[in-house]
Amino acid sequence: MQETRVHNDDVLHDILARVDTFFDGLFAPLARWLPELEQQLRAHLHEGPITGSQLVALIEPGAHAILDGTERPLYGAGFCASEAVVTTGNPLAWWQGSERSLLASSTFGPGQASIDLGRLEWYRVPERTGERHVAGPFVDYLCSNEITITSALPLIVDGTFWGVVCADVLVHSLESEMSADLASAENVTLVNASGRVVISTDPDYETGDRYAGARAEGGVASLGEDVRMVSSKRYPFALVVPA
Structure with missing residues (x-):
């Protein structure tokens, strides 16, 4: 039987503090993005909801700034809009991978291929609670097809839920970041x-x-x-x- 090394609480707290710091670094740029995003959406929604293609054009600079402006090993980032913002087309404006590619998928089409984004944890929990949320680990069949953790912040304007800004980290990237602490x-x-x-x-x-x-x-x-x-x-x- 393998002998278990008993760690004192200080060791465990130190490792957990590194985990907290890692996720602080994920949420900080998302939080900074929210006021700018709210202002942009307000300017475009004065005549009613926009289309998915309009959302993509609006979100792309902010999503790329998140991906390119943090030291965290992000896989993807973007915004998923509620029906208060987008009623026609894809409500998810999302960029991912080393090439920062726009997610374009038939999963948003009609019939059996469609996905109800509102049922996914990273969307429904912030919508219900109005608070930031970390979802995962889960196999992200929508975006990466890898085991993923999604950090999400709700955008709530005048009491109305407008959607969530999110960032993805692959679990193996988190493991690499924590390797020295866990060695x-x-x-x-x-x-x-x-x-x-x-x-x-x-x-x-x-x-x-x-x-x-x-x-x-x-x-x-x-x-x-x-x-x-x-x-x-x-x-x-x-x-x-x-x-």
């Missing part, structure tokens, strides 16, 4: 609020696994005395290590 941390696992594994140095866990003892309803809160855990105060993450 000497044995059997430490970063989980989300539902108890899903984000990254781990425990050989028993891979990204997307549910941590043992984390029930579907209770999530990370249902983990018992068999683990030691420190939780972030700003983001839906916790570090877990066997007790």
Whole structure:
């Protein structure tokens, strides 16, 4: 049986502080973009909702500024509009990959190929709560086809939800960013609020696994005395290590 190295709480808090700092750096440019985006949309919506193609032209400079102006390893960024903003065409203006390509997909067409964006976690949670949200890890079949974490901020204008600004990070990029911090941390696992594994140095866990003892309803809160855990105060993450 492999021996577990027991880390003191200071080590766990230091690693978690790096996770917080990483996501602070994702949300900061999104937050700075919101006032500018609100002003631009107000100017274009005085006669009613705009089209998806108009949204793309409006959003592209801001999305590229997010992608090119941060040290974080972003995969994609953009804006997903509500029906208060776009009623015709694609409500998602999104650029991704090293070439900053515009996402163009038939998934927004009619019939079985269509996707109800409003049901996706990174959209529906900020719409419901009015607060920033981190969704994932999940396999992003819409954009990257890779395991992804999406950070989202709602745009609410005069009490009306206008959509969300978002940025994507691939989990393997987060793992690379955290590699130095985790190098000497044995059997430490970063989980989300539902108890899903984000990254781990425990050989028993891979990204997307549910941590043992984390029930579907209770999530990370249902983990018992068999683990030691420190939780972030700003983001839906916790570090877990066997007790």
